[in-house]
Amino acid sequence: ALNRSYKGKVQKHKERSYSYVQPLASYKVAILGAAGGIGQPLALLVKMSPLVSSLNLYDIANVKGVAADLSHCNTPSRVADFTGNSELADCLKGANIVVIPAGVPRKPGMTRDDLFNINANIVKTLVEAVADNCPDAFIHIISNPVNSTVPIAAEVLKQKGVYDPKKLFGVTTLDVVRANTFVAQKKNLKLIDVDVPVIGGHAGITILPLLSKTKPSVTFTDEEVEELTVRIQNAGTEVVEAKAGAGSATLSMAYAAARFVESSLRALDGDTDVYECSYIQSELTELPFFASRIKLGRKGVEAVISSEVGELTEYEHKALEALKPELKASIEKGVAFVEKQP
Ligand code: NAD
Ligand code: LMR
Numbered sequence: 001a002l003n004r005s006y007k008g009k010v011q012k013h014k015e016r017s018y019s020y021v022q023p024l025a026s027y028k029v030a031i032l033g034a035a036g037g038i039g040q041p042l043a044l045l046v047k048m049s050p051l052v053s054s055l056n057l058y059d060i061a062n063v064k065g066v067a068a069d070l071s072h073c074n075t076p077s078r079v080a081d082f083t084g085n086s087e088l089a090d091c092l093k094g095a096n097i098v099v100i101p102a103g104v105p106r107k108p109g110m111t112r113d114d115l116f117n118i119n120a121n122i123v124k125t126l127v128e129a130v131a132d133n134c135p136d137a138f139i140h141i142i143s144n145p146v147n148s149t150v151p152i153a154a155e156v157l158k159q160k161g162v163y164d165p166k167k168l169f170g171v172t173t174l175d176v177v178r179a180n181t182f183v184a185q186k187k188n189l190k191l192i193d194v195d196v197p198v199i200g201g202h203a204g205i206t207i208l209p210l211l212s213k214t215k216p217s218v219t220f221t222d223e224e225v226e227e228l229t230v231r232i233q234n235a236g237t238e239v240v241e242a243k244a245g246a247g248s249a250t251l252s253m254a255y256a257a258a259r260f261v262e263s264s265l266r267a268l269d270g271d272t273d274v275y276e277c278s279y280i281q282s283e284l285t286e287l288p289f290f291a292s293r294i295k296l297g298r299k300g301v302e303a304v305i306s307s308e309v310g311e312l313t314e315y316e317h318k319a320l321e322a323l324k325p326e327l328k329a330s331i332e333k334g335v336a337f338v339e340k341q342p
Pocket of ligand 1: 106
């Protein structure tokens with residue numbers, strides 16, 4: 001939900017200029033992998049943000065047309081296209097937020113970890129460029145397997161001497177979006193009101209919705225908890241199977257990523273009431289990376305909301321213990337990938 005000061009700002013702006021020709025703020029967002037299934041609708045949604053003045057789109061293919069198309073929308077941000085390694089630096093210079101959905105998606109029968117061999121290299125190369133050109137930017141990692149690509153990004157940034165753990169985010173917003181939708185449907189609630197925190201990671205059983213912390217407060221039977229938890233954990237696979245070889249979630253992911261971008265922009269712009277779940281470097285458990293609700297501020301993660309994880313039901317507690325070995329292995333795989341590079 002937009003807080004009051006932000007709503008007021010938008011309202012004032014609307015009164016001043018109905019067609020939104022001037023941005024409300026002047027943030028620069030770069031999307032790497034912008035011509036892909038997620039990249040295109042995400043670029044469209046970010047183009048609609050009144051807080052963005054500059055939208056830089058980078059891809060290894062087809063990005064010129066996407067940018068030309070998008071640039072005709074009469075919203076304030078300027079759109080520019082960049083392609084190939086030689087243009088990556090220019091795409092990134094001055095960026096406040098870099099979103100990375102570059103990489104290959106799953107096909108039926110694959111796990112997210114099956115994407116590791118290709119996507120690990122892509123993320124490593126792109127984050128090296130971020131480190132060189134906009135080390136101060138918020139980095140939003142979408143490319144799977146997120147449980148490993150975020151630790152890869154952290155190691156790359158450490159090697160470059162510019163790692164700020166408060167500014168590196170694995171995007172797990174889609175898990176929250178799904179949890180909110182499925183819970184609202186199941187319990188016949190107004191969608192806009194429902195908020196379910198999702199912790200852990202972003203693959204199979206590492207995705208742990210805390211249904212007991214659903215707002216507004218709802219009671220679930222044991223069967224409902226089991227059914228909803230499993231559906232949220234397998235929602236990505238549900239889409240992969242429905243797309244039958246044509247990829248994985250793109251539209252709902254773009255929606256979720258745009259929400260996380262908008263929340264980050266609001267935080268950068270001084271809104272003091274911005275909360276999201278994200279997979280970050282964390283001390284909440286013994287695992288070095290862990291998704292939980294966080295408070296976002298101008299400098300990135302301002303606080304980790306530990307209370308929700310401190311009061312788990314027996315079901316959630318068991319699920320948390322059960323996910324730890326898999327998440328630990330995925331983190332270690334990412335770290336080892338960067339360490340063993342020549
Ligand atoms: P896609 O194949 O449609 O698009 C990927 C884009 O990345 C393509 O345009 C491709 O040209 C580009 N690309 C590849 N290598 C690149 C590089 N080195 N530099 C820049 N661009 C490069 O795939 P998609 O459906 O958009 O999915 C992208 C990734 O997002 C996948 O890894 C998928 O698993 C992941 N994903 C994550 C979530 C999540 O919740 N975090 C949700 C959905 C998908
Ligand atoms: C998702 O959750 O939809 C993404 O991680 C894509 C996938 O492979 O399931």
